[in-house]
Amino acid sequence: MHQITINTRKTEQFLEITDKIQQLVQESGLKNGLAFIFCPHTTCGLTINEHADPDVTADILTGLTRIVPVNQTFAHREGNSPAHIKASLMGSSVAVMVENGQLLLGTWQGIFLGEFDGPRTRRLWVKFIETDKD
């Protein structure tokens, strides 16, 4: 298992991690397969979306907060239940194909850590699955 560490800087933000994952792929020597990225935290999540215009992930953050408003009453005493809900809406892992040692992403895609209860030091775990070329 490989690990990367990310220091988030705001209460909520999407941070692109594509380059960090690509670097791990190169270090691993994997030519063909899948990169599986897992978030071991419960108030942040992972998603793949547009990285060309940073307004898109800003809008996803805005949209998520409209979906799960922060001023609602919840049972959990820590007061961060909206962050837990957003984490489950995004999901705790993503997987991306690798071919010829390169992550295969669409033209506009990047891999993002969604921080919903920061700023914190977050770790991500990565494992590679080797497959045939096709």
Place this chain on the structure above:
Amino acid sequence: MHQITINTRKTEQFLEITDKIQQLVQESGLKNGLAFIFCPHTTCGLTINEHADPDVTADILTGLTRIVPVNQTFAHREGNSPAHIKASLMGSSVAVMVENGQLLLGTWQGIFLGEFDGPRTRRLWVKFIETDKD
């Protein structure tokens, strides 16, 4: 990596792709493992849900639009931020088990591409992971 192409016909719709994936499984000769399906776009996503009654995916579309109304103001100039949000809510990939050369799905399940900013020509990427029989 295998690729399938899908022409969506509406602004928003769920299109079943189960048969196309099953056909790829057969062509690949995979007997036991996983089919990993990845969407390289940022305004459509993938989900697995009921395919018996088409009202179900129609209702999921209705539900998503109630969750992310189209008349909200967002920063992204293209005006399709609700589509990006829906894509992240559904997710960019699904994985399905394969046994004896057949996709393993529940009785009512089908695999769907969720188009949220169509109509467009969409591509899906598929990779197979071989595993032991169990």
Place this chain on the structure above:
Amino acid sequence: MHQITINTRKTEQFLEITDKIQQLVQESGLKNGLAFIFCPHTTCGLTINEHADPDVTADILTGLTRIVPVNQTFAHREGNSPAHIKASLMGSSVAVMVENGQLLLGTWQGIFLGEFDGPRTRRLWVKFIETDKD
């Protein structure tokens, strides 16, 4: 493919399945790889979130019902469209790393079946993917 059976007891609830999956990992003899868990139903889903304080999953349930209110009108005659929508929001599968025969989860994480249209007898399918140690 391995199968576990879970009897849900309420209309809606999150039930932790971490121990059942860990037991399957041990029975399988898998040392390093991934456990892939698939839900073959269309009105329940899978998520990974906090298991230390049961208020957290109770709040996720509350949050999901605020997002998809039960009193909305939908087309599907069975009347359980909100359950189908919640299932797609959570997702039909999760994957967790295994190292030295142990599931690798964050300190606060557990694996949960989210029942949205119970009580019912639910099955979950599990497949293991072997990988190198790293």
